[in-house]
Amino acid sequence: MAGKVYLIGAGPGDPDLLTLKALRLLQSAEVVVHDRLVSPEIMALTPAGALCVPVGKAAGFHSVPQDRINELLVEMARDGHRVVRLKGGDPLIFGRGSEEAEALAAAGIPYAYVPGITAAQGAACSTGVPLTHRGLATGVRYVTGHRAQDAALELDWQSLADPDTTLVVYMGAANMVEIAARLIAAGMPLDLPVLAVAHATTPRERRMLSDLARIGADLARQPMEAPVLFVIGRVAGLYETAALPLPQRQRGAHLRVVGHG
Structure with a gap:
């Protein structure tokens, strides 16, 4: 049987x-x-x-x-x-x-x-950055930043460039320079906050706060180990005031925050 x-x-x-x-x-x-x-x-x-x-x-x-x-x-x-x-x-x-x-x-x-808790929900609760927030984001969209070998990263960039919606990018570390450039070209502001979270909810969690203009250079300077999730939108700016401590076993660890300061 x-x-x-x-x-x-x-x-x-x-x-x-x-x-x-x-x-x-x-x-x-x-x-x-x-x-x-x-x-x-x-x-x-x-x-x-x-x-x-x-x-x-x-x-x-x-x-x-x-x-x-x-x-x-x-x-x-x-x-x-x-x-x-x-x-x-x-x-x-x-x-x-x-x-x-x-x-x-x-x-x-x-x-x-x-079902399982998806990475976006885990990262939001671990970092303290909401995916929606009154006056900042009325919706949230999940997209993958991964692309097949030698294939273009085909997304509806005009639709994704919505300042009233939080954009969460899974598997996007390798293509974040292109993703940021496409969103900027579609009308998103250069200083739109981006929060990158690696290994969310685990003792290995690391965070980086940046913006669309600088996220590629920041990642090149301080690489983050996969899996990395990107929260793009005005809600990410709340990290500066609403950030929760790293998971218990990491409270003495270095918190990498770049840009916006």
């Missing part, structure tokens, strides 16, 4: 932010197929006897192609295993969870989704 695959969001990294359902299923898994960016604190919660299969991706390097990940999930489930496909954030927000679900459905493998 075939097993079942659970497409689970691991959240932004802090294990306390896992849902109860995600934790229960993770701790009963026989096989855990996990992304590179799932935090070590969450991986420590996997059962001692579970087979952990890393299938992580990094910018410009995919250790396991997506088609092979799909095949692995089908193979493991056909062998009768309870499989957890563990993804950073939420499986349905830039997580390719629906692509894996399509492959499972085509193979007749039962599956279920378990």
Whole structure:
């Protein structure tokens, strides 16, 4: 009898932010197929006897192609295993969870989704910078700053250049110079605040406050380790007055804030 695959969001990294359902299923898994960016604190919660299969991706390097990940999930489930496909954030927000679900459905493998707190929500609560705020932002948009190899970064820049909306860019560190230039060309002000957050909610969290004109140079001078999330908009300016301390184990660490000062 075939097993079942659970497409689970691991959240932004802090294990306390896992849902109860995600934790229960993770701790009963026989096989855990996990992304590179799932935090070590969450991986420590996997059962001692579970087979952990890393299938992580990094910018410009995919250790396991997506088609092979799909095949692995089908193979493991056909062998009768309870499989957890563990993804950073939420499986349905830039997580390719629906692509894996399509492959499972085509193979007749039962599956279920378990949502996770997406990185934008985690970063907002960790830093104290809201995604919406009365008088500053009436909405929020999530976009990916990643592009396929040798492909243009195709986004509707005119639509994204809305001063009343917060723009959150996932996976954008490698292309932030281009992203900033496109937004400026579409009419966004040079001094629009940008908050970059790496490893949000974890002991490795780092932050950088900049603006559209300077974010590329600031990142070049002080690189940030992936995963990095960018909050672009007037709400990011609240960081100067509303910033929360870094996660508990990092309160003595260097807080990198550049620009605006």
